[in-house]
Structures are given as C-alpha cells and as structure tokens.
Amino acid sequence: MSSALAYWTILMKDMKNYYLKPPNISWGIIFPISWTLMFFVRSEGPVDIRGILPGVMSLSVLFGTTSMLAVTITFERKSRSFERLLLAPISLKLLMLAKTTGAILFGIINAFIPVLFALLIVDLSGINWFLVSVSVLLIAVTSTFLGLFIAVSVNEVFEAQTFSNFFRFPMMFLCGLFIPIENLPVFLRPFSFILPLTYGADSLKHAINGNGIINPLVSVFILLGFAVFLFLISTRNIERRWIY
Amino acid sequence: MNIIEVSGLSKDYDGFKAVNGIDFSVLKGEVFGFLGPNGAGKTTTINMLTGLARPTSGSISIAGEDGIREIKRVQRIIGIVPDESNLYDDLSGYENLVFCSALYGVRKAAREGRARELLELFGLADTGKKPFKAFSKGMKRKLTIAAGIIHDPEILFLDEPTTGIDVESARQIRRLVRELNDRGTTIFLTTHYIEEAERLCDRIGFIVGGKVVKIGTVSELMKDAQKESIVELTLEKDPSEFKTEVSEEFSDVSISMRSDNTIRIASREPIKLMPFMSFFSSRGIDVYEAKIIQPSLEEVFVEVTGIEVDRMKKEKEGKKR
Numbered sequence: 001m002s003s004a005l006a007y008w009t010i011l012m013k014d015m016k017n018y019y020l021k022p023p024n025i026s027w028g029i030i031f032p033i034s035w036t037l038m039f040f041v042r043s044e045g046p047v048d049i050r051g052i053l054p055g056v057m058s059l060s061v062l063f064g065t066t067s068m069l070a071v072t073i074t075f076e077r078k079s080r081s082f083e084r085l086l087l088a089p090i091s092l093k094l095l096m097l098a099k100t101t102g103a104i105l106f107g108i109i110n111a112f113i114p115v116l117f118a119l120l121i122v123d124l125s126g127i128n129w130f131l132v133s134v135s136v137l138l139i140a141v142t143s144t145f146l147g148l149f150i151a152v153s154v155n156e157v158f159e160a161q162t163f164s165n166f167f168r169f170p171m172m173f174l175c176g177l178f179i180p181i182e183n184l185p186v187f188l189r190p191f192s193f194i195l196p197l198t199y200g201a202d203s204l205k206h207a208i209n210g211n212g213i214i215n216p217l218v219s220v221f222i223l224l225g226f227a228v229f230l231f232l233i234s235t236r237n238i239e240r241r242w243i244y
Numbered sequence: 245m246n247i248i249e250v251s252g253l254s255k256d257y258d259g260f261k262a263v264n265g266i267d268f269s270v271l272k273g274e275v276f277g278f279l280g281p282n283g284a285g286k287t288t289t290i291n292m293l294t295g296l297a298r299p300t301s302g303s304i305s306i307a308g309e310d311g312i313r314e315i316k317r318v319q320r321i322i323g324i325v326p327d328e329s330n331l332y333d334d335l336s337g338y339e340n341l342v343f344c345s346a347l348y349g350v351r352k353a354a355r356e357g358r359a360r361e362l363l364e365l366f367g368l369a370d371t372g373k374k375p376f377k378a379f380s381k382g383m384k385r386k387l388t389i390a391a392g393i394i395h396d397p398e399i400l401f402l403d404e405p406t407t408g409i410d411v412e413s414a415r416q417i418r419r420l421v422r423e424l425n426d427r428g429t430t431i432f433l434t435t436h437y438i439e440e441a442e443r444l445c446d447r448i449g450f451i452v453g454g455k456v457v458k459i460g461t462v463s464e465l466m467k468d469a470q471k472e473s474i475v476e477l478t479l480e481k482d483p484s485e486f487k488t489e490v491s492e493e494f495s496d497v498s499i500s501m502r503s504d505n506t507i508r509i510a511s512r513e514p515i516k517l518m519p520f521m522s523f524f525s526s527r528g529i530d531v532y533e534a535k536i537i538q539p540s541l542e543e544v545f546v547e548v549t550g551i552e553v554d555r556m557k558k559e560k561e562g563k564k565r
Contacts, residue, residue: 002349009346017334080330084391087294088347089319244257244297 006090010098018072019106028106032060032114049122054204055177056114061139062168062197065107069100069147070160077242078157086243092235100144100231107140131207131216138223139200145230146196152237171197181213196226247272247399247430248293248311253302255288255454262288264454265302270399270447275421275431277445279438281551285454286434287327290403293432294324307398320348323397327404327434329388333377337368337387340376341394348395355394362390366420382413389417399430406440418444442541452549462541469544474510474537477520480530481505493523508537 018024035056036049076082085095118124150163173179174188175197181189192198199219206212212219248270255263263285270276278286291297293304295315304311306318331340338359345355363369366386371379379387385405392400402421406414421444425431435441441448442462449459458465483490484501491499497511509515521531545551 005349006347009343013332013335013343017332079333080326080328081332083296083326084330084344085347086296087319087324089316089349090347091316243295 003090003094006088007094007098007101010085010095011101014072014099014102015105018068019102024068024106028060028064028110029113031063032056032110032117035059036114036117049118050124050209053114053118054201054208057111057136057204058139058175058177058197058201059172060110060114061107061136061200062143062171064110065103065140065143066147066150066164066168067161068106069103069144070150070154070164071157072103073099073148073151074154074157074160077151077155082242092238093231096148096231096235096238100148103144103147104137104140107143108136111136111140128207131203134220135200135203135207135216138203138220138227139197142196142200142223142226142230145227145234148234149230149237152234152241171195174198175201176213177201196223199223199226245272246270246305247307248276248432249303249305250289250293251303253289253292253304254300255285255292255297256300261454263292263299266451266454266456268449268456268459270430270432272430273425273428274446275425275433275444277441277448278432278434278451279436279441279448279545280434280451280549281436284451286451287403288454289451290324290401290432290434294322294401295319320395321398323392323395323400325389325392325400325402325405327407329376329384331376331384331388331391334375336373336375337363337371337379337383337390340387341391344391345394350395358394358396362394366390367416380413382409382416385409385413385417386420389420393424393429397429399432400424402431402433404434404436406435406437438540438542438545448541450545450548452551458548465541465544465548466538469539469547472510472512473515474508475515475517476506476508476535476537477524477531478533478535479505479507479524480532483507483524483529486524486527490523494519 036052073082076085085099086092088095115124146167147164150160150167154160154163170191174181174184174192175195176192181192181198184192199214199222202212202214203216203219203223204212206216206219246269248268250269251267253263253266254261266285266289278289280286288297292299293306293311295318299312307321309318311318332343335343341359341362342355345358350358360369363371366389368383368387368390371383376384376387389402389405392402405421406417409417418440421431421433431444433441433444445462447459447461448465450457458468460468482503482505487501490507494509496513497509497515500508500510502508509520517534524531539547
C-alpha cells in the first residue's frame with residue numbers, strides 16, 4: 001500500500017511539475033502538426049493523411065517521450081532532488097516505473113493528437129483501434145525506456161539532448177516511415193530490424209492501413225522484449241553509476 | 245544500547261580509499277558527531293549508512309537490521325538531511341513536505357497535519373505558496389531538516405547542518421536539533437565546526453583521511469589530551485617581583501607569570517593550592533581566584549589530527565560558496 005502511494009505521489013508530482021506545464025502542452029500539439037506539415041511539403045501530389053498517420057504518430061511519441069524523460073531525470077540529478085527519491089524506502093524498479101509512467105502517458109497523448117486532427121479531415125473507418133492502442137502503448141513504453149537509458153548514461157542536460165538525437169535520427173530514417181525498408185540499401189536493412197521503432201511503426205501501419213510487412217504479433221513481442229531489456233539495463237546502470 | 249554499529253567499513257573509489265576500515269557505534273538517543281576536514285570521509289560514511297553508496301567492505305547494522313542488504317527496510321526509520329538542500333524548486337514548502345511524507349507511506353490526513361506542524365515549528369508557516377527556490381539559504385536549510393523528519397524517524401543523519409547560513413538561522417537549527425534529540429531521536433551529525441560539535445554532541449569521533457582517529461565524550465577527549473594539571477591563579481597585583489622566589493619555593497612545578505596579574509602552575513601531579521595561597525598572602529598579595537585550565541576541544545582536535553582548525557573552516561566555507 002505504501003509503495004502504491006509513493007508510486008502515485010511521484011507520478012502526480014511529475015505530471016504537475018513537468019508534463020502539464022503550458023510549454024509541454026503546446027509542444028504536444030505543435031509537434032504533430034509540424035510532422036504533418038513536413039509530410040505535406042515532401043509530397044508531390046495530394047497528401048494521403050491516413051497513409052502518413054502511422055509515421056506522424058510514431059515520431060510524435062518518440063520525440064515527446066525521449067526528450068522529456070532524458071531532460072527531467074538529468075535535471076533532477078543535477079539539482080540533487082533525485083537523491084531524495086533514491087533515499088526513500090521504495091525499490092529502485094518501482095521508483096523508475098513511477099518516473100517513467102508520466103512520460104509514457106505524455107507519449108500516448110502526443111500520439112492521439114494527430115488522430116484527432118485526422119478525424120476532422122478524413123474517414124478513419126476500418127482501423128483496428130485495439131492494435132493502434134497496443135502499438136502506441138508499446139512505442140511509448142520503449143521510447144520512454146530509451147529516454148531512461150539515455151538519462152542514465154549522461155551527466156548534463158545538454159548531453160541528454162545530444163545523445164537522444166544519436167538514437168532518434170537514425171531510427172527516424174531507418175524505421176521505414178520515410179523510406180520503405182525494402183527500398184533501403186541492402187547493407188542498411190539489418191540496422192532497421194534492430195530498432196524498436198521499426199516494429200512499432202510497422203504495427204501501426206498494419207492497424208491503420210493494413211500494409212505492414214511484419215506480423216503484428218511478432219512486433220508486439222519484440223517491442224515487449226525491447227521494453228524489458230531497456231528497463232533492466234537502465235536500472236542496473238543506475239545501481240552501478242548513481243549508488244556509487 | 246547501540247542503534248548503529250559499524251565494523252571495518254571501507255569505501256574505495258578507483259583505488260583511492262575514501263573511508264578506510266572504520267569502526268564505531270552510536271548509542272540510541274545520543275547526538276553523535278563526526279568531526280573532520282574536507283575530504284575526511286564524513287559524507288561518504290553518511291552515504292554508506294543511508295544507502296546512497298555501497299561499501300567496498302565492512303558491515304553496518306542499524307536498529308538491528310543489516311544496513312547494506314536490508315537498506316530499504318532501514319530507510320523507513322532514518323531521516324536524511326544532506327549537506328546541500330535537495331527539495332523541489334517549484335514546489336512550496338508545504339507541498340515539498342507533503343510529497344516527502346508520501347514517499348514514506350504516510351496517510352493523507354496525517355501527512356498534511358504533520359507538514360503544517362513542522363512548518364509552524366520551523367518558523368516557516370507564513371511562506372504560503374512561495375516556491376522553494378525563492379527561500380533564503382537559512383529557510384531552505386530549515387525546510388530540508390523538516391523534510392528529513394517528516395516521517396518521524398528514529399535516527400536523523402545531518403550532514404553539515406549549519407554550513408553557509410546566517411548566525412541566527414544556525415542558532416535556531418542547533419536549538420531544533422537539541423529539541424529533536426530531547427524527544428528521543430538519535431542524531432548522527434557531521435560538522436567541521438568544533439564549537440558546534442562541542443555544544444551539540446554527546447560523543448564525538450574525529451575522522452581524518454578516511455580513518456576514525458579518536459572517539460569519546462567531550463570530557464573524555466579533553467581528559468585524554470590533558471597530559472598535566474594546570475591551575476591559573478588571579479592575584480591582587482602583579483607578582484613578577486617574586487618571580488625568582490616563587491620558582492625556588494615551588495621547584496617541583498612549572499610556573500609562568502602573565503601580564504594580567506595571573507600565574508599558571510603546571511604539574512604532572514595534582515597541584516596543592518594551600519602553599520601558594522600562604523606564600524602570596526604572607527607577602528601581602530590576595531589571591532582572588534583559582535581556575536582549573538583544561539585544553540579546549542579545538543586544541544584536542546589539533547593535537548590528535550595535526551590539522552589547523554581555521555584552515556579547515558576556510559576550506560569548507562570556500563567550497564560551499
């Protein structure tokens with residue numbers, strides 16, 4: 001019971017202190033619009049809104065979660081308030097789950113903002129909403145835990161941003177959103193399949209347009225595997241680097 | 245009864261021994277002070293006792309629990325006030341206290357009541373919605389201490405509680421520490437202020453270069469350092485005209501005459517005062533006062549550690565700024 005209270009308190013504090021701050025709410029709206037505009041700009045003919053939706057949703061989640069988590073945790077480490085959490089009588093895994101839940105929720109909300117815009121413009125019937133929800137959740141979880149992995153690997157806030165881009169930009173171009181994986185040079189294709197976003201984006205393509213290339217069940221299991229791996233390696237790194 | 249027992253505790257950082265095989269115990273209900281210069285190992289020791297650092301070797305027992313393996317159980321009964329305030333800048337004093345309390349599983353009504361009570365006790369009740377970042381250094385320190393005791397811990401670890409704050413706030417904090425201890429909280433305190441340690445602590449350990457070099461009550465430490473008895477006599481007038489005579493009369497003791505109508509008598513044996521009284525009164529000089537001179541804790545510290553206290557203070561204050 002006391003662990004549940006601690007979890008809930010940390011989550012609510014983070015929501016109030018970071019995720020529900022006006023700049024972040026506006027980021028959540030502006031960012032998906034920017035991605036949509038980018039797809040408009042690169043398109044030669046009329047834009048297939050439904051076709052670009054998996055991409056806009058995936059990138060909104062990826063950028064929203066990794067940025068927020070990497071920065072907030074690094075910031076709390078610098079101001080030493082994170083130490084207070086490490087000194088509390090709650091397990092490290094529960095603490096990190098509490099710290100990451102806010103970013104996961106932020107990512108999920110970010111993903112559905114482009115859906116709301118799309119609803120006003122195009123017909124979204126025939127979409128497998130269950131698979132959309134599962135895919136968005138898993139993209140948010142893996143991206144957040146990637147943000148956690150980044151936060152644990154750096155000391156400064158600016159390093160968190162730089163290091164995030166080291167992962168995000170290759171993922172963006174290799175996950176099949178801009179260039180279909182089958183059109184990538186042969187030597188780059190293996191890299192696509194070691195990136196979690198590839199599986200999340202493909203699963204969303206299946207759910208929205210029915211044109212993914214990987215069995216969605218396989219994608220779900222692989223994303224779960226990435227989530228567990230990133231979370232465990234991050235908590236292990238915290239124990240090694242921060243409880244020194 | 246010992247509430248903390250530390251045995252052979254060491255911490256290495258890349259081959260550097262920050263703490264080197266220390267042994268000590270803290271009695272339930274006492275104020276125990278760790279006194280030492282920068283880099284002596286005080287904060288590293290606190291970090292190991294509270295779970296922020298893993299010992300390289302040795303054992304820790306806190307309230308009968310294994311302080312290394314069962315640290316999460318131990319953290320329920322300890323409060324920690326680090327050397328620098330670590331509360332949330334954007335939260336108010338009240339919000340910070342309620343948040344910290346919830347981390348220990350304290351129910352809503354109880355944590356809100358306790359937060360108000362502590363804000364009152366620490367003189368911060370009128371801070372309202374003011375965020376922590378807008379507090380003065382002294383207020384920040386007081387709120388950090390309040391956060392450390394929000395869950396009513398059995399043991400409170402205070403790392404340099406008064407460094408870098410104004411005199412009045414420091415005095416209030418010392419009073420609060422005393423009050424907490426009077427209510428039964430065991431206090432483990434690190435400081436580099438000798439007078440603070442002397443005033444607050446029941447027992448003191450000197451730590452230098454990662455080693456505990458001496459532990460005892462203030463009077464024990466002073467007694468150990470006192471190699472001879474010293475008595476100072478205050479006389480009616482300057483006794484220097486009898487200098488040779490008095491030295492010859494009392495050749496078994498060492499006598500030094502001072503410019504303020506006093507003489508100091510030092511001996512490895514107990515000093516008999518009556519012969520001195522008779523000597524001076526027979527020469528028409530009244531003896532006004534006889535005072536036993538003990539070494540100060542500062543002198544004891546310098547003798548035991550070989551470290552100049554002023555240098556230690558300057559280093560610490562410089563680091564804080």
